Amino acid sequence: MPDVPSARRPAGELEAEVLAALWSARQPMTPQDVQAALGGDLARTTIATILARLFDKGTVERTRAGRAYAYTPTVQDTAGLAARRMHTELGRETDRSTVLARFVSDLSAEDEQLLRDLLGDGNPGAQTPGTAGR
Secondary structure: OOOOOOOOOOOOHHHHHHHHHHHHHOOOEOHHHHHHHOOOOOOHHHHHHHHHHHHHHOOEEEEEEOOEEEEEEOOOOHHHHHHHHHHHHHHOOOOHHHHHHHHHHOOOHHHHHHHHHHOOOOOOOOOOOOOOOO
16 A cells, blocks of 8 residues: 555654744744645634644643734743753653763763853863763
8 A cells, every 4th residue: 555645744743834834923923824824725713723722731821812813932942942941841750860870971072071060060170071970
């Protein structure tokens, strides 16, 4: 049987598109505004559902705009979104120390050094990159 391409989008793609529309607008948007910004291919109810999910995740905030809500992102870009996801995952665990230790132990030497630099511990003689927690 031949493979038929799925009409479904990959997980998170619609959320990313909606967030991109919000970021580019730089002002609160209603579901109708987002629908227009995305070209009108998606139903307004679909966009409203995505915005509600993003609100539940804390990725957007909303204010009343007549009978609807207007949404504003709480993160500024994809890097902020990734950071929020990392915080969310860390917050789900009671043993944060072990989670962070395992995360750091899987970093590449370059990423470990970048993290050290960001934390202000970029002393090159302190420890060889790639060896922390090992």
